[in-house]
Amino acid sequence: MHILITGGAGMIGRKLTERLVKDGGLNGQALERLTLVDVVAPTAPAGFTGKTDTFSTDIAAPGAAAQALAHRPDVIFHLAAVVSGEAEQNFDKGYHVNLDGTRALLEAIRQIGPDYHPKVVFTSSIAVYGAPFPDAIPDDFHLTPLLSYGTQKAICELLLADYSRHNILDGVSVRLPSIVVRPGKPNKAASGFFSGIIREPLAGQEGILPVDKDVLHWHASPRSAVGFLIHAAGLTREQLGPRINLAMPGVCCTVGEQIEALRRVAGDKVAARVRYAPDPFIKGIVAGWPRRFDPRRALALGFRAEAMFDDIIRAHIEDELGGRVPA
Amino acid sequence: MHILITGGAGMIGRKLTERLVKDGGLNGQALERLTLVDVVAPTAPAGFTGKTDTFSTDIAAPGAAAQALAHRPDVIFHLAAVVSGEAEQNFDKGYHVNLDGTRALLEAIRQIGPDYHPKVVFTSSIAVYGAPFPDAIPDDFHLTPLLSYGTQKAICELLLADYSRHNILDGVSVRLPSIVVRPGKPNKAASGFFSGIIREPLAGQEGILPVDKDVLHWHASPRSAVGFLIHAAGLTREQLGPRINLAMPGVCCTVGEQIEALRRVAGDKVAARVRYAPDPFIKGIVAGWPRRFDPRRALALGFRAEAMFDDIIRAHIEDELGGRVPA
Secondary structure: OOEEOOOOOOHHHHHHHHHHHOOOEEEEOOEEEEEEEOOOOOOOOOOOEEEEEEEEOOOOOOOOHHHOOOOOHHHHHHOOOOOHHHHHOOOOHHHHHHHHHHHHHHHHHHOOOOOOOEEEEEEEEHOOOOOOOOOOOOOOOOOOOOOOHHHHHHHHHHHHHHHHHHHOOOEEEEEEOOOOOOOOOOOOOOOOHHHHHHHHHHHHOOOEEEOOOOEEEEEOHHHHHHHHHHHHHHOHHHHOOOOEEEEEEOEEEHHHHHHHHHHHOOOOHHHHOOEEEEOOHHHHHOOOOOOOEEHHHHHHHOOOOOOOHHHHHHHHHHHHOOOOOOO | OEEEOOOOOHHHHHHHHHHHHHHHHEEEOOOOOEEHHHHHHHOOOOOOOEEEEEEEEOOOOOOOHHHHOOOOOOEEOOOOOOOHHHHHOOOHHHHHHHHHHHHHHHHHHHHOOOOOOOOEEEEEEEHHHHOOOOEEOOEEEOOOOHHHHHHHHHHHHHHHHHHOOOOOEEEEEEEEEEOOOOOOOOOOOOHHHHHHHHHHHHOOOEEEEOOOOOEEEEEOOHHHHHHHHHHHHOOOOOHOOOOOOEOOOEEEEEEEHHHHHHHHHHHHHHHOOEEEOHHHHHHHHHHHOOOOEEHHHHHHHHOOOOOOOHHHHHHHHHHHHHOOOOO
C-alpha cells in the first residue's frame, strides 16, 4: 500500500506517519510506500524499510498535486492547511492553501481518470460551525462558520462529498475537535492557548490564558486525532453513505476544568503556572466556537476519543514527556 | 441607484429587470442605471429612461467581473448559473460558471478596495439540501447536497457569508423553491417538469409527467421569486446578522395536488393533457430533493410566497397569458 500525506511536516502529519510506520500497514495491507509533502520538506520516518518520497511544495501551485499523485497513492491523508488565526489575518493565503490547494488535489485525482479511485481522508474542523449553538450540536446542525478557516474547511467538505458522489474518489472527512495538548512551539491557531495552558506549565513555564475560565470547548488528544484518521481510512462507502463529513467525539470541558485536571495529574505547583492575560482578539474568535457535540454518527461508526480531560493530559505526558511529569 | 444583474437574460433576470423598471427604483432610491450581463446579451428593458449597459460575457473569464463592476453598481443581483441537470452532466461547466463565476465576482468586488461595498443578492436553491429529511426542514438543518448544482450553490453561500463577514460586501442569499410556472420553453433543469405539467396543458399541449403523483415538493411563482430578491435587497445587515443564507417560504404540494389545482383553475379538459411518462434519471434526482420547509427566519424577515398552488397557476395566467385561460 502507498500512502500520501499532505501536510506531512505538521504535528498531526508527523504523528500519523509515525503511527503508520509503527503499525506497518493500514486496513490490513502492508505499508510499502510513503509520499510526504508539505511547504517545508517533511522528514523521512525512522525505521521504515519501504520507499519514502518527501518533497516541499505548495499543493495549490500548478502541477504540484499531479506530482504528489505521480505514483498513484492508494490512500491520501489531506492535512495541509493554513491554521485558523493565519487564515483569518491573511485572506489570500488562507483561500489559496485551504481552498485552492484542496481543489487542486481533487482535480488532479480526477484528471488521472476513471481507473484511479483513491481513499481521501480530509481533516476538517469544528470551526465549520458558528454560534449561536444548541447545548449539544447534533449531526444534522447547519454549518455557519465565523472564520475564513471554517468557511474553507466547509467548502472542502462539500467538494469532497461531490467528488465522492461522482465516483472520482472515496472521501471522508473528520471534523477534528481542538487538538490538545499540541507539542512543541505555539502555532498561529487561535486555539493554541488550549494547549499552551497545559504544555507550558508542565515544562516549568508560564502558560498564558487569554480567555475566561468558563469558556467551554471540545477537545481531543493528538493521539486521538491520529486514531480518527486511521479509523476513517478503514470505513467503507457503504458504512458512510453520502454524508461523509463527520463531527468527531471529544471531551467537553471548561478552561477552568482543564486547569483542575492539570492540578489532579501534575499537582498544585504546575497548575499555578497558568496566568490570566485577556486577549480581546482571541476572546472574540473563541466566542463563536462550538462547545459541545452529540456526535452520534461518529460514535456509531466506531470513532473514540478520551473519556475525560485528565486522559488528554496523560496522553501528552506519555507521548511527549517520556511518561514523567517534570519536577 | 445603479443595479447590476448577472444572468440578466434568464427568466428570473428578465422578470426582475421588468419589475425594477416598473417600480422605478429600489429601497426608496430611484433607478438610474442598469447593467445587465449574461452569456447571451440581455435585452435592454422597454420604458426605462436611465442608462442601460448590456453585454454578453462569461462572468468566470479573466477580467469579465471587473468589467461588469466598472461603474460600481450599488446593488448586484447575482443570478447567473448553469441549471441543475446541466451542472450534473457537465462537471467542468457547472464548476466553472456556478463556483468560479461567483468567486470571480466576489474577488473583483474585493479588488476594487475598501471604499466599495455593494449589496449582493445571490440566488441559491433548495438543492443545497439532500435527503433524508425531517418532515419539515428547519432553518438550522445541515446542507448535504446530492447534486453538483446544490454543492456549488452551498459553496457560494459560504463564500458570500465570509466576504460579508470581512466587510467586503453586504451579502444575502435566498434559497429559491422550485420556480413554477416557468414561462417559455423547457430548460435543462431537472425540475422543469413541475412547470411543464401546468404550462403545456394551458397552452393546449401535452404536459409530460416523469415522476409519480405522490412526489411532494416546494414551489413558488416567478413573481414571488422576484419579490424575494427585491425584499432581500432591502434587508439591513442588522436584520440579517451573520446567517445571511435563507430558505424561502413556498407552497408544499404533491404533483397530484398540482394537477388538481390545474383542474380547479382551468378545468377538466386542460388537466387531462398531463401524460405520465416515467423517467428514471429525473426520478432519481428528484428523490433526493427537499419537500417541505419550516422557514421561520424568512417569514419573520417578511418574505412571502403564495398561499396555495392555485395562486401559482393564477399568477402564471395573469403574468404570461394575459389573464385568460386559453380554450
